[in-house]
Each structure stands twice: as structure tokens, then as C-alpha cells.
Amino acid sequence: QKEVEQNSGPLSVPEGAIASLNCTYSDRGSQSFFWYRQYSGKSPELIMSIYSNGDKEDGRFTAQLNKASQYVSLLIRDSQPSDSATYLCAVKEAGGGNKLTFGTGTQLKVEL
């Protein structure tokens, strides 16, 4: 069973701090990695995708991928209360057809 693991949290950070969210995956052949944000009662929203080792920055968000260690992380700089949500990691596994495997998510709380 291929797995994507996330700490469920909640992860609490003060406003203005850097939030660091981590995800590990079991399929070494995975090629595509995604971060989704989900507000309570809403559907997941794609915020970042990353396909090669290293960092990818988009505004306050940075995705980091390390295929050798099989982890992907999301950094949120200058965290705001509006960033409080559950963040889902998703992985496109090799040979998995067109599906993504989702982690169960990390709840982030940004405190004033």
C-alpha cells in the first residue's frame, strides 16, 4: 500500500512566523507533488506543485522536494490568520495511473 504521511497537527504558529509543513511518501518512483489548502467546510484548493528536487517559490509559499529522502515540505512565510486551514499533500505515484494519493492533512493555526 503506497502511503503519504503527514502530521495531523494542529500546528500552531504566531502571526508573522514561518510555518513549516512536512510530508513523506513511500513510492520512490513518484514524480509529481502537490500541496492543497482546505478551509473548514470547503473543498481543497491547489496552491503549489513541484516536480523536481529543490525549492519552488510562489509568493509567501515555498515548496521543497527531496526525492532521495522521499519528503516534500511547504513553507509559509509571514503567516497570517487567513492561512489557518488544513494542508493536504498529494503525490502522483509511478504506475498509479492518473490518480493522486493524498495525505490526511496537517491543520495549521496562525495565532494573533
Place this chain on the structure above:
Amino acid sequence: DVKVTQSSRYLVKRTGEKVFLECVQDMDHENMFWYRQDPGLGLRLIYFSYDVKMKEKGDIPEGYSVSREKKERFSLILESASTNQTSMYLCASSPTTPTYEQYFGPGTRLTVT
């Protein structure tokens, strides 16, 4: 922008009723997916389709069926609704190569009484 729409935001049905949930996407995506999401269990894949009239079972297909007669539309059918099918149902679509990212509809919160 990719737009995925679902027929209802909230739905209340009685046990034993046949329930239809519809999903439409406007980006000409090949792939469409139905998930359910329950507290503590994350997203669970029910069925998916990679082409018109094609379907594949996901992780929890029991009690559900699907239909894809047109590329833009993917329907989820609960043949005889049961209380344990009370859940949030999410539809998603994605392109095939090279990226596979999925875009979700707003969700349907189904309550079966």
C-alpha cells in the same frame, strides 16, 4: 481558470432512495474523480474515469456506481442510500500528461436520514 461545478451544495435524502450527484468541468480534462471525505479519514477515492464511458474502481466503490457519457460530466449514483453514506462528496478533474494536478468542485454535503 478551471471550473468544476457540482449539482448541489447540500442534499438530504432518506434511507433507500436512489441519489444522483453530478459534476461538470469546463477544461476538457480527460480524468474525473469522485471522493468522499469524512473527519479523521481524509479523502477516499470512490471511482474515477480517464475517458468517456470508462471507469475504474477506487478504494471504496461498494454501494456506488458512476456514469460518464460525455467528457465534461461525471455522475455518482448511490443505488440505495444508507446512513453510513452521509458524507462530503467531492468531484475533481485533471489533465493527463504532463502534470496530473487535480481541481476540485465545491463539494456536496449529503445527509441520509
